[in-house]
Amino acid sequence: MVYLMILVVMLIPLYLLGQPSGGGGEGGGRLAQLRGKYDIAESDLGEISPASETMKLASLGLRGVAASLLWKKSHDYRVLHEWDRLKATLNNIALLQPHFDKVWEFQAHNLAYNVSTEFDDYRQRYEMVREGTEFLTKGVNQNRKAPRLVWYTGWFYGQKMGMSDEKEQFRRLFSEDDKLHEDLLEEDIAVDSPEARGPSNKPDNWLVGRLWLNRGYDLVESGVQIRRQTPLNFYETGPKWRLKHAEAIESEGILDERAQNAWQLASTDWKAFGNRSVPTTAAFTIKLGQLDELIRQREDKINLLEEVAGDAYLDARAKAIEKLPPIQQDALSTPEEERTKSQQSIANAAQESVKVDYDAVARATQQSKQLQALQLVEDIKDLDERILKTEGYRKQINYPYWDTLALAEQEERTVRARRLIYEAEKANADAELEKAIGLYEEAFEVWAKIFDDYPILVIDDTAQDLYESLRRYRIAIDSDEMPDDFPLKAFVELMGEYGQVDQDMYEQVRQTQKDLAEKRQAELEAEERRLEEEAAKEEAEKKAAAEEEAETGEETPAESEGEMKADQADGEEVAETEPTETEAEEADAENVDDAEMKESGESDSTEADSTGDGEGEASDAETTVDEEAPADDVVEEASPETED
Template sequence: MNQNATVTRKAVYIGTIAVLLIPLFWLGQPPVTEEQGRRPGGLLSQVREREELAQASLGDIDPASESMRLVTLGMRGVAANILWSKAHDYKIREDWDNLAATLNQIAKLQPNFISIWEFQAHNLSYNISAEFDDYRHRYRWVTRGIRYLLEGTEFNRSHPRLLWSVGWFTGQKIGLADEKLQYRRLFRVDDEFHADMRPIRRRAGIDMDSFEVLGPDRLPDNWLASRLWFKLGQEVILNRGLRNDIQSITTYQGKDNITSYYGKSPLIYHSNVAMAPINYATALEQEAYFDLLLSAWQLASDEWDLFGNRQIPTTWGVNLRLNELEDLHKQNQEIVSDLEQYKPGLKEEILKAKRSTLPEEMQSALSKPDKERTMMDWGNVEMSKKLLIVLPQEMVAHSGFPKAHRVKARAIAQQASDLELQADRIERYRSIVNYEYWKTRCDVEQLETTLRARRLVHEGEELLDATKLDEARTAFEEAFVIWGDIYKQYPNLMGDVTSEDVYHSTLSYERLLSQLDLPFPTDFPLMEMANAFRRAEGLKELDVADDADAVVAPADRDGAEKQPEDVQETSPPATEKSPTDGQEKQAAERQGR
């Protein structure tokens, strides 16, 4: 009896297994390509293909990688930990060959683990490169880290974080390192590295011969190359995959959301595309390619406007456009004008009350005529504009607003409140990327006067190095007059990157005047800005002449011999002091930078 029950139970088990094989085959059947076409395969295969989870969807299938994962028999995590420890040990011992081999093994073992590619590429480009003294050797390790990322894109060709990292390393590490001038020169002529950046098989890549990449001397530029890598990342996010061509993405297809960025901020991700041409134009300024500057800043301006018009996904669940801020404020003020019809003069009454509560320096700046305002006054005027905005809610809540119209006015004010909430969110996002500054900077840098000012500063530096002091002084002073006018017209440029560069030129001008044994002129256009930087750095403020006539023009100094009575009347100002050794050293170091 027991024997028959055992046999029956085994038969039931075997029959059940045979029956379950049918749904298992239906679920797990692989896709098959036939002469008539391609069959999609089982349900699991279709889900993997639809969600792009199959290895073939993620990237190339490497037989060596698949073999290593099978050989570990489920111990892949343990093997990976051992290899990571070995890689760290080789780095400490400076065994670079074994380190590179170990990193390749880690990549074979975990090809779809994005953090491996990012971490070890950063290790190669930033940490290991710093161990070498020769900048050529450092550059080779920087590019080796980027090559490591490029290899990662073979196995993860549709992952935007890797594409972003390639763009970031290519731009920031090569273009902003202490050795950036040498790195950028090496990058331009590195044909072997350019070949690695081109599309290979199914790997992402960019055309290094495209006009979009070519910079000075018709050679590839690292900042322009990084811009195209960022654009590839945008393409992956917006289209769930790469196309064969690189285009500027201007429309959304309903697939863009926070999760598409894999931990990256959408605002920062898209701003990197716009910042790359700005950094390119800034690099051209530092390298004195003045003939290319206007076109470079035009490209930067166009890209920044495109960024401002792009819809940015947010954690609030709505998309924002950074360029909408002005329109929202305009709509709000139109509502204020409509509400003022119920109580004429109420807006001015509220403005007057707000103006009376402003800090004393702002009130003083507002009361001065334009011609009498200093650069600090213009900055205070700009800041006061944001404080002197009348909101519809303030008008409705004011005691002087007619009670008979308040119910209707509250409904209108609620619409304005929604607009104000949207405007507040946009202002927060704009402040994160310093949007207004860079927009103004792109506009100002395209002016012929700005280009002339930069040329004059560069000429002044060269003439100073050549000890042509009078010509250098003329070039500097003409440039500073132009910069003074620019800062009065665009006060939000003060205190940032632009004014810092100009401040460094004032240090050269100070050194020039000390060689000529002359004090600073009392009417120096950039005195406030220069002293603000000096106070921030703990330096003594600039010495100025007590008498403006004490500043002798080059023509007077080189002209006819002075009469004895003129010599007797001319004496050095009592307040003139020679800079200390520490000040001269600090000024020389900044000028060297």
């Protein structure tokens, strides 16, 4: 009876504490008020599931135990390949623990990565990967304030579908999965927008994953905190999925302006990420893309401190230099314009090793300027810490490499180099060796120029793929030796010796080869100039000899020419004084005609006088006949003479 009374009395505080919201009191019981204050009510956390609430009540407070038992059953079903029971068990676990993020993460990973490998057909594997992504989507809906789940969903779409062994088939199946696209549209993932579509104008898994990640970023910017994940890793994935998309389409043979455009968009996203404020383990945020700006600000502060402190700063710096090894001291003391390349490298390293005691500088500064010096020292220390943190975070995600890769890949020559390698590999596979060799050699020349401008690219997967192409090229030409002028000789030597290429080592070897090549080129040019000078000298000697010989032989031709002119003049005079034979005969004939005509005229005049006027006409006729007849006779007589 006493226990019964105690239970009845306890119902009063239980009612006051557990009264649901809207159940009589203004804000419900105390627990309901606290849930509303901290936004942890069921309606605030996600979708309300009646089945989930029923399962919780049915477990009588033992849902943790029930979830553990079901977890073990799910493992047994996976081992036994009972896939339907496995999925049903996973749904029951999710109903019991809807707000436990790890349930959704682990079991989605189990479906997409572990269960999918149990199938031989890639289409069945894709279905299990899809089951995993859909399971995660349910978890996102049940947990609206879980950025980690949203991020994990975007990770699945990119990493699992885009980097697995079946990535080619998975990417194609995803682009053709209309049912999944409709489900994503219902989740407000705009798969029909240009942001989600690839070169084929179909949804691309990398770009869809990026949209999921952007949704997570928006959630964090609305005030939700990132839990169980570093902000650096959380924020880098979205921009990187753009980069991975560009790499994927190039590997599939998209090697034109579409690839360039993809890299340009990727570069824009990566730079935007570099300008994002990223929380750190320190009391400040950093921007990965502003390292150079921090270094510049630090140099300005140091220069200002040098002006304020004067000799105090110079003395502190001199003491710091004295602690360096002699070789570094010698490099720093040598004027910059007189340093060799080796000394310049040593001097650069020494500059970073010089550790000036800025506190001592501030203390040694004049009293009137000491406060300003102290403030500058604090600013320098703060900048040092920010620079150190920024450099560390950049190294964690290899920020400089991805930044440089995006810049290099959007150039036309890089796309052309990849296209040449792609075509060379295809020609080599088709046994068109001459064509393949020509394409290989053309591509290697372009890649050498790219590596010279962007040496950091020698450390990525592209370098490994290029080395494999070089190996196939050597098989095609049936030779393992590379000539000294081979454009990628340094790259081949380093890859062959170490299996990988270090950026600094490549730059050093490449520079050494360039120096040797320039030296050899200078020697060849000097030899060529010497040969040209000798040839010019020999030509001048030949020309002088020819001119001398010409001057000696000019006198005889002049005299002969004078004699010829004199003979010609004499001949002309003789021709003018002596008529030709034909002209003489014609003159004789004319003289004979004149004499006969004269005689005929005299006889006619005598007859006219004696006969009178009556006979004048007859006399005239006879005279005419007589005049014509002798002329004919003369012509007949002259003709034979002319013919003779």
